[in-house]
Amino acid sequence: MSTTTVSAQTGSTVFGALRAAVTDPARVKTRAIDLYANAHDASHFLLIPQAVVVATDAAEVGALLRVAAAQGVHLTFRSGGTSLSGQAITDGVLVDVRRNFKNIEVLDGGLRVRVQPGATVRAVNTRLAKYGRKFGPDPASESAATIGGVVANNSSGMACGTVDNTYQTLESVVVVLPSGTVVDTGAADADDQLLRREPVLYNGLLELARRTRSNPASVATIRQQFSMKNTMGYGVNSLLDFDRPVDMLAHLIVGSEGTLGFVAETVFRTVPKLPHVTTALLVFPGLEAATAALPALVATGAATLELMDALSLTVGQQMPGAPAIVLDLVVQEHAALLVEYHAESSEKLAQLLETGMQTVNTLDLTLPADFTTDAGIRGQLWYLRKGIIPAVGGTRPQGTSALLEDIVVPVPALARTCMELMRLFAKYEYENSMIFGHAKDGNVHFMLTDDFGSPTGLERFSQFTEDLVDLVLGEGGSLKAEHGTGRVMAPYVQRQYGDELYDVMRRIKVLFDPAGLLNPGVLINDDPNAHLKDLKAIPAVASEVDRCTECGWCEPVCPSRNVTLTPRQRIVSLRAIEQARLDGNLALVAELEKDYEYDAVQTCAADGMCQTACPVTINTGDLMKRLRRDDANPVEKAIWNVAAKNWGAVTRVAGVALNVVRTVPVGVILAPNKLARAVLGTDAVPLYSPELPGGGASRKHRAVTTAPKARPSITVEESETRHA
Amino acid sequence: MRNPPSETTRQRTQPTNAPQAVYFPACVQTMFGPATTGTCGVQVGFEQLCERAGITLLVPAGIDALCCGTPWSSKGMADGLATMSHKTLAVLRAATNEGALPVVCDASSCTEGLRHIIEGDTSARPLTVIDAVEFAATHILPSLPGYHKIESLALHPTCSSTRLGINPALDTIADAIAERVEIPENWGCCAFAGDRGMLHPELTASATRAQAADVVAMGATAHASCNRTCELGMTRATGKPYRHVLEILEEVTRP
Numbered sequence: 005m006s007t008t009t010v011s012a013q014t015g016s017t018v019f020g021a022l023r024a025a026v027t028d029p030a031r032v033k034t035r036a037i038d039l040y041a042n043a044h045d046a047s048h049f050l051l052i053p054q055a056v057v058v059a060t061d062a063a064e065v066g067a068l069l070r071v072a073a074a075q076g077v078h079l080t081f082r083s084g085g086t087s088l089s090g091q092a093i094t095d096g097v098l099v100d101v102r103r104n105f106k107n108i109e110v111l112d113g114g115l116r117v118r119v120q121p122g123a124t125v126r127a128v129n130t131r132l133a134k135y136g137r138k139f140g141p142d143p144a145s146e147s148a149a150t151i152g153g154v155v156a157n158n159s160s161g162m163a164c165g166t167v168d169n170t171y172q173t174l175e176s177v178v179v180v181l182p183s184g185t186v187v188d189t190g191a192a193d194a195d196d197q198l199l200r201r202e203p204v205l206y207n208g209l210l211e212l213a214r215r216t217r218s219n220p221a222s223v224a225t226i227r228q229q230f231s232m233k234n235t236m237g238y239g240v241n242s243l244l245d246f247d248r249p250v251d252m253l254a255h256l257i258v259g260s261e262g263t264l265g266f267v268a269e270t271v272f273r274t275v276p277k278l279p280h281v282t283t284a285l286l287v288f289p290g291l292e293a294a295t296a297a298l299p300a301l302v303a304t305g306a307a308t309l310e311l312m313d314a315l316s317l318t319v320g321q322q323m324p325g326a327p328a329i330v331l332d333l334v335v336q337e338h339a340a341l342l343v344e345y346h347a348e349s350s351e352k353l354a355q356l357l358e359t360g361m362q363t364v365n366t367l368d369l370t371l372p373a374d375f376t377t378d379a380g381i382r383g384q385l386w387y388l389r390k391g392i393i394p395a396v397g398g399t400r401p402q403g404t405s406a407l408l409e410d411i412v413v414p415v416p417a418l419a420r421t422c423m424e425l426m427r428l429f430a431k432y433e434y435e436n437s438m439i440f441g442h443a444k445d446g447n448v449h450f451m452l453t454d455d456f457g458s459p460t461g462l463e464r465f466s467q468f469t470e471d472l473v474d475l476v477l478g479e480g481g482s483l484k485a486e487h488g489t490g491r492v493m494a495p496y497v498q499r500q501y502g503d504e505l506y507d508v509m510r511r512i513k514v515l516f517d518p519a520g521l522l523n524p525g526v527l528i529n530d531d532p533n534a535h536l537k538d539l540k541a542i543p544a545v546a547s548e549v550d551r552c553t554e555c556g557w558c559e560p561v562c563p564s565r566n567v568t569l570t571p572r573q574r575i576v577s578l579r580a581i582e583q584a585r586l587d588g589n590l591a592l593v594a595e596l597e598k599d600y601e602y603d604a605v606q607t608c609a610a611d612g613m614c615q616t617a618c619p620v621t622i623n624t625g626d627l628m629k630r631l632r633r634d635d636a637n638p639v640e641k642a643i644w645n646v647a648a649k650n651w652g653a654v655t656r657v658a659g660v661a662l663n664v665v666r667t668v669p670v671g672v673i674l675a676p677n678k679l680a681r682a683v684l685g686t687d688a689v690p691l692y693s694p695e696l697p698g699g700g701a702s703r704k705h706r707a708v709t710t711a712p713k714a715r716p717s718i719t720v721e722e723s724e725t726r727h728a
Numbered sequence: 729m730r731n732p733p734s735e736t737t738r739q740r741t742q743p744t745n746a747p748q749a750v751y752f753p754a755c756v757q758t759m760f761g762p763a764t765t766g767t768c769g770v771q772v773g774f775e776q777l778c779e780r781a782g783i784t785l786l787v788p789a790g791i792d793a794l795c796c797g798t799p800w801s802s803k804g805m806a807d808g809l810a811t812m813s814h815k816t817l818a819v820l821r822a823a824t825n826e827g828a829l830p831v832v833c834d835a836s837s838c839t840e841g842l843r844h845i846i847e848g849d850t851s852a853r854p855l856t857v858i859d860a861v862e863f864a865a866t867h868i869l870p871s872l873p874g875y876h877k878i879e880s881l882a883l884h885p886t887c888s889s890t891r892l893g894i895n896p897a898l899d900t901i902a903d904a905i906a907e908r909v910e911i912p913e914n915w916g917c918c919a920f921a922g923d924r925g926m927l928h929p930e931l932t933a934s935a936t937r938a939q940a941a942d943v944v945a946m947g948a949t950a951h952a953s954c955n956r957t958c959e960l961g962m963t964r965a966t967g968k969p970y971r972h973v974l975e976i977l978e979e980v981t982r983p
Contacts, residue, residue, distance in 0.1 A: 563934075563935030567930055567931055607930075609887075609924055611887035611917045613887050616891060632804030648800060648809070649811055655755045700757045700769060703757060703792055
């Protein structure tokens with residue numbers, strides 16, 4: 005076991021250096037539960053980090069980069085952890101930039117906004133709402149997706165298309181480069197500063213721009229590829245779109261998936277929040293009819309055109325609060341488009357709708373088009389659409405994982421691409437693959453569910469991917485429209501762009517990060533089989549949570565998120581324990597279980613807020629309560645049953661005890677109270693706190709009120725003898 | 729959710745003393761009294777409001793021995809939960825005349841707990857449980873006389889009011905109390921969770937840190953929630969006295 009010893013020594017040197025780089029060493033976490041709970045993002049890949057560091061500011065990230073360079077470890081920045089392509093996982097050091105990077109500053113009366121990477125899209129929109137503005141990118145995961153990931157992935161969404169995506173709405177960034185240099189691209193002299201402080205990078209970018217602009221084939225490929233939503237490889241359109249290297253840098257950072265630098269702060273222009281909206285679900289007899297209607301509907305100025313195929317609709321019917329139009333449908337080969345028009349006034353909306361209806365009326369629809377402005381119904385329709393990704397994943401068979409694809413083709417090619425996809429699903433016997441997504445932009449998603457870890461599952465996925473790549477690239481499309489290249493499509497960047505532009509991209513990585521410190525294996529990867537490695541295993545652990553897809557939507561609403569774990573982390577840690585048990589790694593089982601009791605079980609408020617955010621309605625609190633039950637000390641359990649039989653006396657005693665407490669100094673109570681907690685456990689004996697009020701009155705007695713009584717009380721109390 | 733428009737219900741709108749709802753005051757009121765000496769607590773406040781609206785409530789006999797079961801459910805105490813559920817359900821069935829009257833509860837977590845208890849009720853006419861906030865928004869607010877609103881109210885919706893879907897009713901009551909109602913931007917569940925905030929104070933401290941700063945910055949005239957233990961959690965976090973929104977409504981609308 006000499007390797008273990010060596011790696012432990014190396015580890016302790018690295019950990020020591022990391023701890024020295026942050027102001028509070030406790031923010032470098034190395035317990036097994038920290039590593040396994042934080043390892044997972046929403047993708048089907050899994051790597052376990054060596055350490056998790058909760059960073060506080062850009063300066064600290066700069067210090068961590070210097071440690072990484074000196075110690076030869078690599079860093080991966082993680083915020084919301086909702087990404088799907090494997091770009092937010094690492095076997096190096098994971099840096100949490102969500103907890104302490106939450107500032108949002110509204111500028112120019114809402115026209116612009118300065119945001120840090122840990123703020124969610126929803127939080128930004130909440131702040132902007134009173135100015136009548138909103139954030140451009142509109143990913144379906146807006147409640148949990150954070151600005152760090154939005155920038156790192158050039159996020160777009162349902163409505164924003166390529167017009168108001170991250171690339172287009174970004175004004176400036178504050179970025180920490182791997183060299184430790186901090187660049188604010190919004191500073192008046194930013195370009196001069198970049199030349200002075202990073203001359204190699206500055207001149208390298210100029211040279212790449214010259215090289216690309218002078219190559220007509222490169223220009224043609226870039227213009228064609230980036231006319232669509234496209235998050236494959238680096239955003240080399242920056243080299244054509246901007247003349248100053250500092251602007252190229254700012255826009256290359258967009259979509260760089262944490263491989264070029266750390267984005268500490270970003271200024272965006274905002275877009276108007278058009279308050280008048282009307283929505284309808286157009287139901288077509290089949291996918292072909294729905295996709296064929298797209299060009300005409302795009303021409304009507306629809307803000308969104310979200311496609312859902314028959315399987316999506318069937319899954320949607322199982323979701324709580326599904327809209328009536330879906331519940332009432334006997335789904336056969338149907339497909340639907342969720343169509344929405346946005347306008348600044350009701351008159352303008354009426355005009356838009358009138359134009360739209362002229363086209364809609366010519367379509368072959370199964371049900372009459374029923375546009376509504378009703379917020380309740382519109383909410384149901386969008387809940388249906390936004391919940392499909394996780395809900396589809398939630399219906400997968402036990403022991404399989406879900407993999408979400410994200411392709412884009414020119415809109416006129418979408419219909420035949422979808423038809424061909426369905427042929428591929430049949431050829432490879434992928435049974436539950438529904439097609440849905442942002443049809444307006446030619447961008448659709450579909451999910452594959454399989455046991456990708458098994459040899460047959462892996463071989464099938466490998467061959468399917470080859471066929472998919474041929475199909476999409478043959479139509480002039482992109483293999484990742486908005487989810488980022490990640491690990492899943494990194495092996496295909498070269499095939500999509502050709503050798504010359506791929507070399508430009510490799511050169512970009514070397515210019516920014518010559519030592520390869522940041523997020524290796526993501527976006528650029530020389531291993532042609534990178535997409536077939538490090539796949540996540542999902543063992544069954546408990547019926548309450550087995551359908552969890554690890555999407556992370558529960559995390560922002562969980563009250564224990566900043567003190568111990570989130571619901572997703574409670575679930576993945578349990579899966580890690582089970583996987584370790586299956587692997588026979590009993591030492592790891594014991595190490596994880598040791599901390600699970602407090603971090604997961606005891607500090608869950610069991611408030612069910614996670615269920616309100618979960619697309620597959622998991623209440624992780626239910627599982628934590630069951631674990632408490634299974635753990636409950638038999639004596640404690642018996643006492644609580646006695647209490648149930650004598651509740652009146654217990655509540656009165658508790659009330660009297662609090663009244664007694666109020667008459668004596670706090671210290672007199674706290675000392676023995678803390679002693680009791682030390683002896684009997686902090687999960688059994690409550691800690692008294694001086695702001696607790698005195699006890700209340702018995703519920704049956706009418707309390708003396710401070711209010712004047714106009715009339716005799718008409719509240720009656722039932723006779724005590726009635727139940728005697 | 730609301731009173732079914734049956735013959736019996738309509739008869740009860742006559743000025744008689746026949747009860748229109750069974751009132752289930754939560755036991756947390758007994759354990760944790762009013763926020764400030766001299767204030768009345770939600771039970772007296774709610775009863776006063778009902779009195780002004782001409783609504784008669786019935787508090788079941790033996791109420792002091794009853795509970796919604798949430799303390800046992802939260803601690804995973806299955807035997808105790810079964811014992812309490814059985815006891816409470818039997819009393820409520822009798823008091824509501826086998827489901828003819830709705831049950832009104834004055835703490836959102838307990839309303840949710842009672843809903844869980846009645847899930848196990850398989851009788852022909854199942855019980856209806858309404859939170860006092862929702863009951864007041866529908867049955868009390870429309871009949872209150874003219875009064876002056878206070879300037880501003882900091883509002884803390886709870887996890888249970890969110891899960892029960894009664895936040896719109898909570899907003900309605902809050903809007904009736906104050907000219908300006910503010911929910912902190914960093915609002916979230918306070919994690920007091922019955923006694924969990926006392927077992928693990930670090931949990932509530934962490935859950936409330938950001939929203940407490942928002943609340944302190946607001947400097948609102950009054951602070952309200954709809955569940956006694958959450959009011960304690962928010963009081964601890966902000967140093968501001970949180971009270972049940974109906975207790976404040978009673979004060980503001982007092983003739």
